[in-house]
Amino acid sequence: MNDDLPEFWSFNRSRDESLIRTEDLQWRGPFSWIGFGQNNKLQPTPNVSGVYLFTFEYRDGYILRSVGITNSMKRRFSQHTREYLEGNYTILDVEYAKVGIRKEIWHGWGYAKRHRDEFLKHKNYILPFIKKELEAYRIFITEVDDKRMRERLEFAIVHSIYGSKEPWSNLIDGGMALRGRFNCEIPIEVRNVCSSKIYGLPEKLEI
Secondary structure, X not given: OOOOXXXXXXXXXXXXXXXXXXXXXXXXXXXXXXXXXXXXXXXXXXXXXXXXXXXXXXXXXEEEEEEEEXXXXXXXXXXXXHHHHOOOOOEEOHHHHOOOOOOEEEOOOHHHHHOHHHHHHOHHHHHHHHHHHHHHOEEXXXXXXXXXXXXXXXXXXXXXXXXXXXXXXXXXXXXXXXXXXXXXXXXXXXXXXXXXXXXXXXXXXXX
């Protein structure tokens, strides 16, 4: 909460709209999944703090697959890689995803925990699809040092996708742990600026 505001303050749009500020966020990319740069000829995702987007090539740009936040891209992507290889994440058929169709090779999350034997049985079949997905990812990042700003931005992007009827709404997984704006926080109007077209990333968001 802003220290200049009174204790127990809560944002009221009709009263406090003038407090809303506008901020441009610069998205950089596409980068390679860390460890796959030699395969796809892209620079690896830089080790910064911020918000990252998993995308696939799509039409004249990229289609959003997932969103995440971290204070260390290198450490977070190492964690993601481990979770993928252990079968804990959902694996998609990349060729279908590139045209906006969700076709699962393996369903992760809770299903994976309950069906570990099934994953191990089919691991040799699933593993090439995992590597293909990681190689196909095109990563975009925006550097954000403030943790709450990262959380609020992630929440706004994901909920925008959940509410969409466009193809990218089928690619993102449900059940993400998200923390949006609290009533004691002033909204921020964000303008997403990127040299590439990212389908699923709104030009403007209120976070």
